[in-house]
Amino acid sequence: MSDLSFSLGRGDGMMLSGPNGSGKTTLLRVIAGFGEITGGSLTLEPVPDDDLSQACLYVGHQNAIKPQLSVLENITFWAEFGGGDVESALSSFSMTPIKDVPVAMLSAGQRRRVGLSRLALASQPIWLLDEPATSLDKASVKTLSQIMQAHLDAGGMLIAASHTEFDIPLNKTLELSAREPGAAEAGHG
Amino acid sequence: MVEFIAVFKRDVRLAAAQGGGLGLAIGFFLIVVSLFPFGIGPDLKLLARVAPGVLWIALLLSVLLSLDRMFQADFEDGSLEQLVVSRAPLEVIIVAKVLAHWVTTGVPLILATPILGLFLNLDEQAFGVLVLSMLIGTPALNFVGAAGAALTVGIRRGGLLLSLIVLPLYVPILVFGVSAIQSSLTGPSGSLQTMMILGALTLGSAALAPFAAAAALRVHLR
Numbered sequence: 001m002s003d004l005s006f007s008l009g010r011g012d013g014m015m016l017s018g019p020n021g022s023g024k025t026t027l028l029r030v031i032a033g034f035g036e037i038t039g040g041s042l043t044l045e046p047v048p049d050d051d052l053s054q055a056c057l058y059v060g061h062q063n064a065i066k067p068q069l070s071v072l073e074n075i076t077f078w079a080e081f082g083g084g085d086v087e088s089a090l091s092s093f094s095m096t097p098i099k100d101v102p103v104a105m106l107s108a109g110q111r112r113r114v115g116l117s118r119l120a121l122a123s124q125p126i127w128l129l130d131e132p133a134t135s136l137d138k139a140s141v142k143t144l145s146q147i148m149q150a151h152l153d154a155g156g157m158l159i160a161a162s163h164t165e166f167d168i169p170l171n172k173t174l175e176l177s178a179r180e181p182g183a184a185e186a187g188h189g
Numbered sequence: 190m191v192e193f194i195a196v197f198k199r200d201v202r203l204a205a206a207q208g209g210g211l212g213l214a215i216g217f218f219l220i221v222v223s224l225f226p227f228g229i230g231p232d233l234k235l236l237a238r239v240a241p242g243v244l245w246i247a248l249l250l251s252v253l254l255s256l257d258r259m260f261q262a263d264f265e266d267g268s269l270e271q272l273v274v275s276r277a278p279l280e281v282i283i284v285a286k287v288l289a290h291w292v293t294t295g296v297p298l299i300l301a302t303p304i305l306g307l308f309l310n311l312d313e314q315a316f317g318v319l320v321l322s323m324l325i326g327t328p329a330l331n332f333v334g335a336a337g338a339a340l341t342v343g344i345r346r347g348g349l350l351l352s353l354i355v356l357p358l359y360v361p362i363l364v365f366g367v368s369a370i371q372s373s374l375t376g377p378s379g380s381l382q383t384m385m386i387l388g389a390l391t392l393g394s395a396a397l398a399p400f401a402a403a404a405a406l407r408v409h410l411r
Contacts, residue, residue, distance in 0.1 A: 032270075032274055033274050034270065034274075034410050034411060035410075036411075053274050054274075054276060056274070058270065058274060060267055060270060061267070062265075062266055062267025062270075063266065064266060064268040064270070064271045065266065066262075066266065066268070068203055068206040068207055069199075069202065069203065069206060073202065077198075077199045080191065080194070080195035080198070081192050081196065082192075118271075
């Protein structure tokens with residue numbers, strides 16, 4: 001990736017789009033603190049830039065939940081680990097009826113909802129969502145949109161890489177183009 | 190500290206929910222030890238002499254068997270990424286995981302050793318030292334193993350590579366663990382020094398291995 005430049009302020013949401021392999025995930029992971037940029041800089045103001053990854057909540061392709069544990073046990077762990085209210089996280093994606101079911105018995109969409117319920121626990125100002133709507137049904141996509149909107153209204157920021165349209169207006173977009181073979185390797189944030 | 194307790198509790202609960210890992214390690218321990226009387230023959234004196242070494246080697250291998258899952262499951266389901274970017278230092282989280290691993294696999298294995306000592310005609314007066322030397326020495330196995338497991342996480346069939354990395358590092362622990370038992374059979378106070386060296390090995394690995402493991406995990410998540 002090269003020649004990238006963007007900035008987000010309070011309440012800004014950015015949609016990251018581009019064809020498969022254009023580097024959406026790579027960009028999100030670099031912001032979240034996995035990997036280093038070879039050129040350019042990423043800064044969080046007014047806090048020093050090494051705190052950037054602490055300010056980010058990264059939701060990747062994987063749900064970070066344990067199949068052996070129940071929905072409630074999984075959410076309780078993340079609440080104990082990073083803070084947040086278990087009850088509101090359970091109700092955010094209406095999982096209270098299935099809270100005692102082991103995650104191994106849930107469908108892919110339900111697992112995604114358990115994974116996304118970390119959003120309701122989150123205290124981080126920046127959300128990095130990588131394909132958050134994968135395998136979600138329409139109602140859940142709507143719930144997700146509402147949660148994202150509430151986050152933006154509260155002055156948070158988010159960057160979402162998604163092929164799904166959300167109901168909410170994200171005020172910024174960044175279009176990544178497919179990398180040309182042999183292009184120079186240089187990141188620029 | 191909150192993160193430490195949360196990770197420790199989760200890993201213990203996972204080990205209990207899974208069951209498989211622990212049962213497998215104990216079963217393996219039992220079978221390896223009980224193979225020796227068949228291989229060596231019913232010479233009771235000879236069995237008693239090799240018993241400390243056999244028990245320690247079987248313990249090493251059983252711990253080794255359970256090591257590769259230490260970070261693998263977290264790596265596969267994405268939990269590891271979340272643990273790495275959390276507020277808590279990764280080294281602290283690794284210590285929590287190692288201790289949970291020791292409590293759920295090391296301690297049950299140690300509790301099974303006196304029974305296996307009977308299989309091998311080990312002198313009863315050595316049982317106390319046997320269990321004590323293992324309690325002092327086995328955390329070192331888990332800490333060193335954590336560094337190896339972190340290096341091989343995400344590598345397909347990494348278990349084999351893990352044994353090649355970790356087993357040579359287990360040699361000092363094995364040497365002093367066995368000599369602690371043997372010296373307790375010759376003299377009353379003989380095992381104190383070797384116990385202290387075992388303790389030093391455990392403390393040393395507890396101090397160093399979390400940093401090595403954290404560095405390895407960070408590289409893997411690049």
